[in-house]
Amino acid sequence: xxxxxxxxxxxxxRLSLADRxxxxxxxxxxxxxxxxVVALExxxxxxxxxxxxNVEVALASEAAVRESGAVPATVAIHxxxxxxxxxxxxxxxxxxxxxxxxxxxxxxxxxxADGGWAATTVSATMIAAGAAGISVFATGGxxxxxxxxxxxxTGPTLDISSDLEELARTPLAVVCAGPKAIxxxxxxxxxxxxxxxxxxxxxxxxxxxxxxxxxxxxxxLSAPDEPAAARLVGTHLAxxxxxxxxxxxxxxxxxxxxxxxxRPAVERAIADAGAARVEGPALTPWLxxxxxxxxxxxxxxxxxxxxxxxxxxxxxxxxxxAx
Ligand code: PSU
Ligand code: MN
Numbered sequence: 402x403x404x405x406x407x408x409x410x411x412x413x414x415r416l417s418l419a420d421r422x423x424x425x426x427x428x429x430x431x432x433x434x435x436x437x438v439v440a441l442e443x444x445x446x447x448x449x450x451x452x453x454x455n456v457e458v459a460l461a462s463e464a465a466v467r468e469s470g471a472v473p474a475t476v477a478i479h480x481x482x483x484x485x486x487x488x489x490x491x492x493x494x495x496x497x498x499x500x501x502x503x504x505x506x507x508x509x510x511x512x513x514a515d516g517g518w519a520a521t522t523v524s525a526t527m528i529a530a531g532a533a534g535i536s537v538f539a540t541g542g543x544x545x546x547x548x549x550x551x552x553x554x555t556g557p558t559l560d561i562s563s564d565l566e567e568l569a570r571t572p573l574a575v576v577c578a579g580p581k582a583i584x585x586x587x588x589x590x591x592x593x594x595x596x597x598x599x600x601x602x603x604x605x606x607x608x609x610x611x612x613x614x615x616x617x618x619x620x621x622l623s624a625p626d627e628p629a630a631a632r633l634v635g636t637h638l639a640x641x642x643x644x645x646x647x648x649x650x651x652x653x654x655x656x657x658x659x660x661x662x663x664r665p666a667v668e669r670a671i672a673d674a675g676a677a678r679v680e681g682p683a684l685t686p687w688l689x690x691x692x693x694x695x696x697x698x699x700x701x702x703x704x705x706x707x708x709x710x711x712x713x714x715x716x717x718x719x720x721x722x723a724x
Contacts, residue, residue: 411516412481418532421513425486428474432534437471437719440485440530440538440573445708446492447501447520448686449541450701451693456496458705460489462539462712469716474535476526478504478512478519483529495520503682505563523575524567527645531571536638536722538573539715541708542581542611543647544685545589548671558680561592568645569596574634574722576648576715578707579609579616582667583688586610586618593647594621599637600647603630603714609651612658612692612703620649627714631721638722650714656706658699666695 412421424432431438441462446455459475466473475487477495484491495501495518502519504512506528512519521529523540530538544562551557568575580589586608593600602608602620610616624630634646651657658666670691679687692700 414514418483418528421482422529422532423482423484424533425474425484425488428472428486428533431472435723437537437716437723438474438535439466439471439712439715439719440526440535441466441473441475441712442523442526442538442540443475443477443487443495443520444503444522445541446495447498448503449689450704451690452496454701454705456492458708459492459496461705461709465709465713466539466716469713469720471537471716471719473712474530474533476521476529478502478521478525479517481513481516483513483521483532485529485533485535494518503686505682506567507563508682523564524562527567527571527573527575531573536573537576537715537719539576539708539711541577541704541711542579543568543575543577545580545584545586546592547583547684548585550585551588560680560684562685565589565592565596565598568593568598568647570643571645572638572641572643573645574638574648574715574718575645576650576711576718578652578711579611579649581685581689582611582613582663583671583685583692586616590618590621597642597644598647599633600649601630601633602649603627605651609649610660610663611707612652612663612700613660614651614654614657615660617660627717628721631718634718635722648714648718650711652703652707653710656703658696658703662696662699663692666692666700669695
């Protein structure tokens with residue numbers, strides 16, 4: 402992969418999204434041959450998990466995609482370009498560089514104009530993947546409507562992740578283990594329904610709860626198995642409605658954080674974040690790190706396992722969609 406220059410003035414500001422895409426040769430070849438490709442995001446590497454679990458999970462996710470018969474394309478920003486497909490050195494850089502930026506749709510231009518390294522959230526990864534022609538993407542847990550976003554506690558914060566708007570306007574299948582457990586799950590589902598995003602749980606009629614297999618909240622749609630989920634998602638994408646589809650897969654049983662362990666840790670972390678006045682894009686990483694502390698690292702084990710599992714399922718979904 403060519404290494405782009407990292408000076409702010411390296412690229413003219415008028416460049417389009419397509420002009421700024423730098424697709425790795427293996428990914429480009431797979432797309433040209435209509436072979437299955439799975440996009441992976443990088444904010445979970447830079448902001449979501451501690452080192453060295455973050456780089457281990459990045460490599461394990463890529464391996465899981467390959468085992469499923471698809472080509473992985475981890476997305477990040479460097480030198481004013483959207484990189485689609487990273488080498489190992491790039492993954493290490495994202496995992497170890499302090500203060501790497503977190504780029505979402507609203508902060509995409511700032512990250513590109515800066516010229517340095519930035520990790521992409523679900524929204525920015527969907528933008529890059531969609532522009533590159535990739536139709537399946539795996540993450541850990543999507544962002545959503547934060548608790549207290551529309552009232553309660555200290556009043557409405559209106560903190561709603563740009564992930565939800567992206568799902569409404571970019572036609573990709575996104576595989577996750579449910580919206581992150583730190584969020585308001587019923588309100589997140591209401592938002593996705595309003596914005597026309599089908600949400601399908603695989604192998605269960607309940608929404609997967611991210612760290613936990615269960616959430617206690619019914620899933621809007623349910624598919625008994627992966628082929629059924631692939632048919633549903635394939636049908637949605639073929640209609641050309643413009644929105645993406647969310648596929649939710651429970652964390653593997655051996656690594657889950659039982660709901661009775663996860664729930665009090667999440668509630669305590671949210672209270673602590675309020676007391677520490679953490680807000681904006683810093684909130685989600687702060688809460689994930691706090692839950693990790695409160696559970697003695699058990700949440701990190703669940704988080705890494707669910708990310709790799711999602712990548713594996715996304716690979717199989719991409720293979721099914723390519724047939
Ligand atoms: N899944 C994880 N860990 C993470 C994320 C997803 O297991 O850290 C990241 C994704 O990049 C997602 C972001 O888009 O968290 C949501 O951030 P926010 O709530 O600030 O929109
Ligand atoms: Mn937010």
